[in-house]
């Protein structure tokens with residue numbers, strides 16, 4: 001970290017740790033004691049602060065609320081058996097943070113400031129990082145436009161914030177998913193590759209309808225023909241077919257996941273043949289019918305690896321091999337946990353240390 005900024009720190013008078021139930025941590029509902037704040041105006045980032053978690057006040061005219069100049073990231077920190085805390089590959093999220101910023105006409109945040117904000121915030125709240133297996137501290141950096149102005153133009157002022165909170169396993173069960181052939185998550189020339197707030201607002205109605213039909217998640221397909229698989233909910237998707245690892249190649253409709261890169265890196269090291277290309281719904285369905293699909297799963301920070309147990313398409317429901325028996329994805333989960341909780345060597349330098 002070359003150019004560290006000065007962060008003003010106001011600590012909470014009374015920690016909420018004693019009243020927090022670490023055995024009951026639904027995703028995204030529990031927040032640690034502190035949060036990070038920085039403001040952008042007159043062309044520069046300023047007012048770096050760590051303050052007690054709590055409400056913030058803004059004009060009701062801020063353009064983030066009206067025109068969606070807002071985006072986020074999702075990262076996890078892990079506590080090792082010796083008490084050490086590490087954040088998993090935050091440099092990749094810093095890079096993507098700035099890709100999202102560029103697409104939404106928002107200011108980039110220097111990578112060093114992004115990393116410093118995470119490291120210092122997590123260090124202050126390091127007692128909030130759960131020590132239990134499959135439990136982590138979820139880190140949510142985000143940025144939004146703050147000009148109190150109703151004109152449809154890029155704001156000139158912005159706020160960057162980071163929240164954190166302890167989480168347990170995200171998907172507790174194996175997924176029954178539906179191939180979506182009406183709605184789209186993203187389109188060519190759009191901003192599906194950015195973690196823009198609007199992408200998620202737009203996905204809620206199709207996801208709700210799928211839930212009402214008894215599914216857990218959607219497999220998004222391309223917006224032109226609904227013939228090619230793109231993502232699984234807010235995760236990337238992978239299939240093991242005939243011994244080859246198949247995943248949609250990234251394009252502007254697909255978010256370039258850090259977990260996706262992590263899994264492909266491990267698969268490459270293990271000598272697994274990888275195909276990154278357009279993946280048609282038809283070839284996957286045909287391969288399932290022929291019994292050639294040995295594994296299918298979503299990959300993302302929140303879920304890590306989410307097994308797909310059943311796929312619904314065109315009125316048919318297809319059952320995949322028993323998730324508990326799957327070799328590849330279970331080896332991935334095991335290997336990733338060993339690495340991230342510091343029980344195996346960090347051979348790729350993926351664990352970013354926090355504090356001493």
Ligand SMILES: *Cc1c(COP(=O)(O)O)cnc(C)c1O
Nearest residue numbers: 234235236255257258259300301
């Ligand atoms: C966050 C996200 C992913 C997964 O990205 P990771 O960096 O692995 O967490 C994939 N797709 C979408 C749409 C996402 O929002």
